[in-house]
Amino acid sequence: MEKTTRRQIVLLGFTYVINITLVNIPSQVISSAEQYAYLSFILAGAVVLLMLFFLTRSSMRFPGQDLFQSLTCRFPIMGKAIVLLYMLFFFMILVRDIRTMADFTNVILLPITPILIISLCITATVVYLARGDVKTVLGITELYGPMMIIIVIVMPFIVMRDFDFDLMRPLLHVNWKGVAEGGWLSISYIGQILILPFIFHSKDYKFKHGLYSMLISLAILTILILMTILLLGIHVSGRLMYPTYELVRQLRVTDFLDRFDLIVVALWYPAILLNLAISLYIICYGLKIVIPSVSGKMMAAPIALFAFSCGFWFYESSIELFQFNWEWTLIALIFIVALPLLIFAIHRPLKT
Amino acid sequence: MIKVLLFYVTAAVVILLVDRKVIRNLPKVNRWFTYLLLIGGMVIFTYSILNKHVTYASVWLGELLRPLVPF
Numbered sequence: 001m002e003k004t005t006r007r008q009i010v011l012l013g014f015t016y017v018i019n020i021t022l023v024n025i026p027s028q029v030i031s032s033a034e035q036y037a038y039l040s041f042i043l044a045g046a047v048v049l050l051m052l053f054f055l056t057r058s059s060m061r062f063p064g065q066d067l068f069q070s071l072t073c074r075f076p077i078m079g080k081a082i083v084l085l086y087m088l089f090f091f092m093i094l095v096r097d098i099r100t101m102a103d104f105t106n107v108i109l110l111p112i113t114p115i116l117i118i119s120l121c122i123t124a125t126v127v128y129l130a131r132g133d134v135k136t137v138l139g140i141t142e143l144y145g146p147m148m149i150i151i152v153i154v155m156p157f158i159v160m161r162d163f164d165f166d167l168m169r170p171l172l173h174v175n176w177k178g179v180a181e182g183g184w185l186s187i188s189y190i191g192q193i194l195i196l197p198f199i200f201h202s203k204d205y206k207f208k209h210g211l212y213s214m215l216i217s218l219a220i221l222t223i224l225i226l227m228t229i230l231l232l233g234i235h236v237s238g239r240l241m242y243p244t245y246e247l248v249r250q251l252r253v254t255d256f257l258d259r260f261d262l263i264v265v266a267l268w269y270p271a272i273l274l275n276l277a278i279s280l281y282i283i284c285y286g287l288k289i290v291i292p293s294v295s296g297k298m299m300a301a302p303i304a305l306f307a308f309s310c311g312f313w314f315y316e317s318s319i320e321l322f323q324f325n326w327e328w329t330l331i332a333l334i335f336i337v338a339l340p341l342l343i344f345a346i347h348r349p350l351k352t
Numbered sequence: 353m354i355k356v357l358l359f360y361v362t363a364a365v366v367i368l369l370v371d372r373k374v375i376r377n378l379p380k381v382n383r384w385f386t387y388l389l390l391i392g393g394m395v396i397f398t399y400s401i402l403n404k405h406v407t408y409a410s411v412w413l414g415e416l417l418r419p420l421v422p423f
Contacts, residue, residue: 032423116359116401124363181423293379301367302389309360309393313400314409324410327417 004204008138011145012278013193013213018148018220019272020097021189022244023104026225028325031238033182034175035168035229038222040182044190045218047183049211051336052194054344056207059197061348066201068289074347080290082339086198087286089335091307092314093192094279096321096328098122099311101272103318108245109265122273123308129277130284130300134199137277144271151264152220156227158251158260163230185325188332190217194340195282241318280304360397364390 029037055067062070068086071079102119110118129136196210228237228247237243251260283303284296315321367390375382400406 116356120359120363184421184423287385291381293381294385295375295378295382298371298375298378298382299385299389301371302386302393305360305363305367306389306393306396308363309397309400310409313396313406316406316408316411320408320410320414324414326421326423327410327414330417330420331413 004134004138004200006209008142009196009200009205009209010213010216011141012138012199013196013210014216014220015141015145015148015271016195016275016278017190017193017213017217019268019275020100021186021217021221022224023242023272024100024322025185025189025325026228026243027238027240028185028322029182030225030229030234030243032185033178034234034238035171036174036179037182037225037229039174039179040186041190041218041221041225043179043183044187045214047187048191048193048336049214051191051340052196052210052214053207055194055197055340056202056205056210058340058343058347059205060202063202066205067198067343068286069201071343071347072289074349082343083286083290085339086335087283087290089332090195090279090282090286091303091310092331094276094283094304094307095310095314097272097276097279098126098307099315099321100318101276102311103321104242104245107318108242119308119311122276123304125273126276126280127301127304129273130280130304131297134281134285137274137281140270140274140277144267144274147267148271149216149220151267152223155248155251156223158253159227159231159247162250163227164233165230167230167233184329187336188325188329190214191332191336193217194336195278199282199285241322280307354402356401357394357398360394364394 026037029040033040059065059067059070062074065073068083071082073079075082098119101122102115105118105122106113106115129140193210193214196205196213199205224244224247228243231247231250232240232243237246240246245261245265248261248264251264252258253260280300280303284299287294287299287303288296315324368386371386375386400408
């Protein structure tokens with residue numbers, strides 16, 4: 001079996017954070033933090049990085065095991081309860097992402113196609129991705145991760161001539177309350193990077209991989225949010241549903257390629273399906289850890305169909321989905337702050 | 353409206369047919385989990401799509417948690 005490389009781990013963490021974050025929260029973060037929206041991401045990133053450090057240290061106390069394995073071995077009952085709680089967390093992320101993607105496709109790409117069909121197509125694709133091993137997911141990450149990074153780095157050069165730097169004023173009067181609100185919104189999304197020590201065992205995964213992953217994610221999010229503000233302004237982007245898509249629509253490579261957004265969406269869409277596949281994979285993996293006789297691979301399709309149904313029950317509309325971001329952070333903080341601290345405090349090998 | 357439910361039923365039948373041979377050789381718990389998830393999904397789907405008055409989970413949770421949100 002091939003060894004998991006450092007690059008694959010970094011790209012998986014980056015992919016899992018960036019793809020849905022750049023769709024779901026820019027509008028709300030810009031509304032709250034205005035031109036200092038990038039500070040919200042940095043604030044949230046700092047908290048998450050600390051929690052990632054705690055989880056990584058906990059994971060390293062059990063060499064050769066990931067956190068799911070070590071928790072269930074060390075604490076047969078409480079460990080399984082913690083794994084089940086994390087499965088629930090990733091299930092809610094999966095449900096939210098299925099609904100987000102179905103809504104985005106319905107609003108932007110396929111307005112006539114019924115949302116049920118779109119949602120079912122997304123779910124079916126995700127099942128096939130997740131049914132492969134983690135190697136399949138990592139292989140696709142290696143393909144689409146660098147592409148997303150390159151596209152975002154190239155974007156400022158294409159739209160630079162349209163930037164209005166006056167839109168960043170006032171530059172030094174930071175609205176800290178707004179920044180804190182933006183941080184509150186973004187922590188639940190950036191915190192998804194905590195998936196890394198749950199998938200990879202401590203021989204492969206080190207804290208520096210999570211750190212690189214986080215730094216790349218924060219850099220990409222900062223570039224995107226700054227470009228959105230410089231191009232669309234605070235008031236317009238704060239009122240748009242998908243300001244990042246609107247930003248991409250502004251990309252025109254002279255007369256040669258005036259629908260550059262189609263290329264970007266075509267590359268971003270498989271990457272977001274990969275996001276869903278990672279969520280589904282970890283739920284199936286967790287189920288296999290909790291009940292060893294269950295085949296994680298065979299559970300992928302039923303769990304995905306269950307998530308598809310829940311997508312229509314959890315959220316009334318895409319507006320409600322965005323509005324729920326405020327309360328979702330409260331739930332996510334249990335998994336991003338409380339449980340990592342608990343794991344760090346109690347998860348130690350037995351003294352012999 | 354019942355046609356909408358057919359989407360779900362068709363998807364569930366396809367899953368059962370495709371996995372039929374593999375799942376037969378696995379422990380019974382796999383079959384029970386599959387049936388449980390598919391039936392549970394169908395109940396939720398029927399409730400949320402075919403019902404006129406639906407209590408959406410995010411709306412309910414939102415109402416419950418809003419006082420605790422600091423902003």
